[in-house]
Amino acid sequence: MKSSINHISRVWRRLLAAFCALACMFTVAGCGSQNEAGKIRIGIKFDQPGLGFKKSGTYVGFDVDVAQYIARKLGYSETQIVFKEAPSKQREAMLQNGDVDMIVASYSITDERKKAVSFAGPYFVAGQDLMVRKDDHEINGPESLNGKRLCSVTGSTSAQVVKQKFASEVQLMEQPGYAECATALFSGIVDAVTTDDIILAGLASNARGRLKLVGKPFTQEYYGVGIKKGNVELGRKIDSAIVDMEQDGSWERAIKDNTVGVDYKPNMKYNPPKPNLGELGAAR
Template sequence: MVRTTTLRRVCRGVVAALCATACVASVAACGSASGSSDHTLKVGIKFDQPGLGFKKSGTYEGFDVDVARYIANQLGYTDAEIEFKEAPSKQREAMLQNGDVDMILASYSITDERKKAVDFAGPYFVAGQDLLIRSNEKGITGPQDLNGKRLCSVTGSTSAKVVKEKFAKEVQLMEQPGYAECATALLSGIVDAVTTDDIILAGLAAASRGKLKVVGKPFTQEYYGVGIKKDADSKEFATKINDAIEEMIKTGEWERAIETNTKGTGYRPDPKYNPPTPDEGE
């Protein structure tokens, strides 16, 4: 009887130990499957550009965001595996070089100077400098009408310089830290127009609920690219991104993303350049 009782106790102990081991293994396995994964794509975007890259109540929206999601999905990442990070203009090259992000879609124009520091895929959009005016404005139909007018642009931007040098030397310039501040100045009548890339202006117009409009006569071309780190694998990475952009254009998702993010503004990208052929880096 004593032996039987002892045997039962030993058996119960062994079973308990096995169960404990199994539970630990199970938890470890579950943790590996559903916990944090290194299968994450870090994408730099703007957080303050309505219609392009905009952070709102913990979510992200805009044309750049939609293109980034499409590319990520084509590369094998789910939406949950995309980590969006703010990419201010002055920090974009450093973020790529330091590995803070895997790619950047943040109204990032492809230029020879930037290509010295980073590589690009794309372009996925060709913007053009344009003007944003009040919806009831009749006297401004293009940059040539800005002489004697008050124009707003962001501090350090070359947009206002282009207007002054090429079209209206007598324009009065007001500089603000961001385009949202320029839009506010336009709505309140402090300035007569805002200038930068047309798709940025279209986003501001959409946010104004019909109070602002884009003139619709772009006078420059800005080729938006996907910035990636310059390394031994960048050419292959660029090719995969370009394939995804081509697929987005082919399926109509590219055009739908434009329409969704500029809804109600009447904005149409310049058909002479859009949709573009993504061939950078190939």
């Protein structure tokens, strides 16, 4: 009898523990929802200098400036913005699950991504370029890559382009992040780093003059604002905000502020782009 009572007691303790854990989980979720009530949640990168970078509890970069401008136009103050880290592989899921309201994170508009999410914009057109050491005078563009060692990020569009276009000419090192590529470039392990020009400009600015862009982009990457699939009303409001940002000078100032010390200008053949709910178009 005593054994049966102990068994029942253990079962009840397990059930009670499970119930408490479940209650705590819902309490935390509820508290999080209450804390974010009346706020706009925006996904950005935390590790891309010049675009989206978390620094001492603050967020800086061109994408951050774009996100804050859009949020203000949507009626939110700076204190009503909640920034969340949006790693490349998680962006679609974050939008689909409702973890964020929008994503501004060097998010290239592609037909494949548009199957899962919608886009506003584009708000910027980047081009894949090369970054080299300041004293390097041999690499002047993609045509001078024969026999060179390049670094890009594993799984990135930039790495895929190198494999498709230059596989027989270069040695490609893939790293988990561009900071690691920059370190490899500093130490002489590789001869150049390749990705979107504005990302390279941010890295070069952070390097305080020790690195430079080649300045001959050879692709076009249309950055859009990711939103939940089918949210046309929000997309139109974001497009309107992007137009205002381009027309009142804030867009150009944001580019300059985030590439200080680097001889960088966006390709004016494509910039500033005309936002049209993610439909790719020419510059104004």
